Amino acid sequence: MDIGLETYAKLDSPVHRWGVRQKLIGLAALIFAFAFIQDLRVLPAMIVVTAIIFAISRLPFPFLVSRLRYPGIFVLALAVVLPLFSGTTILVSLGPLAVRQEGLLAFLLIFVKFVCILTLSIVLFGTAPFLKTIKATRSLGLSPILADMMLLSYRYIYEVANDLTKMQTAMRLRGFRAHGFNKRTLNSLATLAGSLLVRSYERSERVYQAMILRGYGRAKISYEEFKAGTADIMAMTGVIVVAVGFVLAELFLRGVIGG
Amino acid sequence: MHIPDGIVPLSVAAAGYAVTAGATWYSLRKINQQEDPQAGIPKAALLTSAFFVASWIHIPVPPTSVHLILNGLLGTVLGFYAFPAILIGLFFQAIMFQHGGLTTLGVNAAMMGIPALLAYGIFQLRTRFNLQDSQLWTGVFGFLAGSIGLALAAAIAFTILITTIPGNIDVAAERASITALIVAHMPLAIIEGIFTAMLVVFLMRVKPELLEGASTQKAAVASS
Amino acid sequence: MKPQTEANTYTNGYHHHAIKQPEPALTVTGLRFSYTDKADVLKDINVTIKPKERVGLIGPNGAGKTTFFMSICGVQKPQAGEIVLFGKPVKHRDFRPEIGMVFQNSTDQLFSPTVWDDVAFGPQNLGLSPAEVEDRVNEVLTSTGTLAFADRPPHHLSGGERRMVAIAGILAMQPQLIIYDEPSANLDIRSRRRLINFLKASDQAFIVSSHDLEFILEVCDRVLLLDEGQFIADGDPKQVMSDSPLMEAHGLERPHSLAFHKNDHHSGSKTTP
Structure with a gap:
């Protein structure tokens, strides 16, 4: 019986080699930035960034799918509930039920956020021995x-x-x-x-x-063991910049900032 | 009842983390105030593992089976260590099984942890009324601790979920669905109550110190 | 030539500078221990153990062996008695790395997520630098033959492997007196033999408690029989354990290899003629 995510923790990839502390900070920032997103127009960028990071990590795709299956059940329940009950703009009528636009889009938002956040979590915890990650969090306070x-x-x-x-x-x-x-x-x-x-x-x-x-x-x-190299810090800075970018984009689209 | 990632807005997740951070800080403070804080750590840690594994036990409820949350009992047995234990347990569940999310770790911990502490309080009333030697009353308080622990957690979970799901569901429908989901979980709460009652009676017969007002505190005093 | 270490050798008239008494590893006087629900588990324990001495501890279950061990390590506080370890008295909860204990159940003792981490635990608590810790760990992993398991979690090891890792963890603290509580229990023949060879080659003084009397015979120079909280016998293993009435009176049996030979006139072989 293994902890599940440790199966591919010993592979070699830039993400695997990324210093654990920096990886924690960087990916956590990105994960929370994603959680902040409510505007659908940001979703494509989210998917692209997530896909790139996942690709660099060299984790096998079937592995990711198997991990998404269980929690996905709950989210898919929403696939039924939201489009049928939430919203007023009707797209398609199926007898007594109607597929509503707002509900469908709400579900789309949830679904993409769910997949992206979970993928990043799996990359974060699946590319280093669990023990090392715990020690890293201890070193961070x-x-x-x-x-x-x-x-x-x-x-x-x-x-x-x-x-x-x-x-x-x-x-x-x-x-x-x-x-x-x-x-x-x-x-x-x-x-x-x-x-x-x-x-x-x-x-x-x-x-x-x-x-x-x-x-x-x-x-x-x-x-x-957690002494940081330049590459580690640069990668972390890069990811944080991307995270901030997402937050700014969201704020801009909400009309909170910008013209 | 574990809330997955992506559903609740960041504000809710952040609020959850704030509550969890507060409760954890408070628990750690209480732990550090003991004479020997280290002594309780192995006990709390190993009981966390035991609760974690115990929640895998299938309880047959035809046509299916359920897994219990046992947050009520956990609060009863661990006292101040309960909140950290629940936090750690949920963290492992999120990492190992993707059961519950990482952004929602704070929300989930608060949702299960606060009722756990309440369950602890309810169970300790047993000593207040000097009923700790009665198997019957121990069972009764166990039932209350277990069922209220779960019912409250379910209430919090569904209220959060329904009120924060993006999309516009009208208020009446919202209230109706929350009530429906909570009512649907009442049988589960009863089952948890019964199971907790049986468990505390077992512990009372076999290892009563586990029930005596957070045995982990006792450990800290006894070994110094 | 073994130097005498009985306290009264000072009275033989020689100037005591002429006879260098090696400091005993352990001196216990008047040790008494009771639990809240069980009185006098240890009644009046007196014993002296020399450096590098190899002592076996035998006795029925419930005789007080584990309590004795916990007292001399400073984990449990006795009701009465004095314990002096390498010249310094043992106080309750003192950290005394000169003494180490290998538990009956290795799983209780291997509490870190990997073998390497577990063996490093002791040296880290001794305040060694990370480089020193690394050297120490590699050294003991090699001497116990467990280097290959360094990255493995303890639950991926067999019983015999866990036992050797637990021993490594104790050796990493460089103790001079090691307690082995039922070390050969649940080991397969090969692991048991490996352990016997390991103990025969070891440098430190040790006390082995075991029901495996043949094990004690192979590994120890001296045996203590503990029953009902007192030492009933203290002496040469073959002599003590050949005494059938004595053994049986205290819940034990004469080991089979001593059945026909009280004296070793087959130069080491224990087979019947």
Whole structure:
């Protein structure tokens, strides 16, 4: 069981080689700039920029599609709801229902934003080992408590998942079938969940002891591995400029700035 | 109920981040005020993993099955560590499964975290009324914590979604759809309540310290 | 020639400069420990361990072995008693890198996302520079034969591999006394043999607690039998463990290889005639 996005984290591409801190700042800026967009005329530029970054990252396209599938279901639900119920300008009439222009365009906006933002997120987290990304966020100021919690949780998710599988197998071997919604089934599943919690709780005491035995809390963390090269900073600046460009374009189109 | 990227406007996402940042800051402050803040970290972290995995358990509800959110129970067990735990859990879900977005991480964390803290408060009422030794009452408070935890999260999620979706849906339709979605989730809230009740009774029998007013705080004091 | 380290050798009349007593690795006097729900898990523990001594600790479950280990490491605070480690008293929650402990369950101890990170954890907390940390880590990964796993997450390793990585993590702190809590449990034959060879070649003093009595026989020069919170026996492994009545009285058994040979007159081989 892998964290899913790590499958292609070891490839080689300019994006993979981009310094993690700069990548974080740059792509985050772009992602939030995209979230700001409400004007449809900006969408083509969004698609182009996203496609370019994705292409440079050399991540496989089928990989991206597989990652978009699950969350895409929810968004596609909107594909039905919005065009049929939102807006007043009717484009096509299908019997009692009507496809409305505003709804259709609203959906288009959501859909493109969704795909672009998710693609950039996958590029951001799929082109470096997850661990390195966490350390980078810590070096950027994330609370050490949160960073430590994240690293420990990440590490032990696999163990708990293993426990779950083993316990489920044991239950099945004793004839348990989770078919009906009844008290016995619920109770067995509650016991299963409860056991996971208790085991993790007990394990955490031993982990804590192991940590303090090796000096937990005494380290002065060095961030040498994140020393930035000129290329890293230039790439980051470039992406931030693009992000700002998008924000300005949106503001201009809204009539907030410019002539 | 996890809100994906691209749907809500940036203003809402930013507001979500502001609320989450505030709640997280407050939680971290409370954690750092303890005698040994480090002691609670492994406990909170490993319980975060456990809750994360536990939410994968299929609860059969014919014709289909559901996954529980368990934010109510998480609040009950983790106390001040609950909000960071939910934030981390959601972050992992966004990265691993694309379940919930990254721009909407703040919104989602607030949506599930605030009810979790409320659930913690509800469950602690048990001690206020000196009912902590009764299995029946522990179950009742567990039910309340679990069901209210989910119901509130659903209410917040759908209100945000419906009121912020771009496009013009008239106000009456908006209100109607929000109400409809929330009502549709009531059975789920009941199921979470029942499951949480069973879980807390189990924990009471097997490891009562997990229920005693944020065991993670206890750990910080006990090991110093 | 082994120097005597009993405290009363000073009274034999010689000027004590003439006999250089090596400082004991560990001295425990009057150790008593109770849990809130269980009293006197350790009753009156007294023991001295010399540097480079290889001690085995045997006893039934619940005898107090893990409690003993946790006390001498400073993790748990005893109700009474004095613990002196390499000349310095052990205070509760002190950081004493001279002593290291390899846990029964390696998963509890490998808490970092990758092998490299985990082994680096100790050296980083010792305040070494990143370059020194890197050297130290590579050194112990090589000596434990785990260099190939450096980038792997611990859950991708087998039980034996995890055990060696956990040992590497402890060695990276350069301890002089290592505790091994049930190290051969759940290991396959090859991994177990590798571990035996590793321990035989090791430099440090160690205490091995194990139910695998043959393991203790191969690896230790001295054995302590702990039961009901007290040391019942302390001596040569073959002598102590051949004493069937003694072993059985304390929930143990004479190991099979000692069944016919109390004295090693087959120059090391333990097979029956």
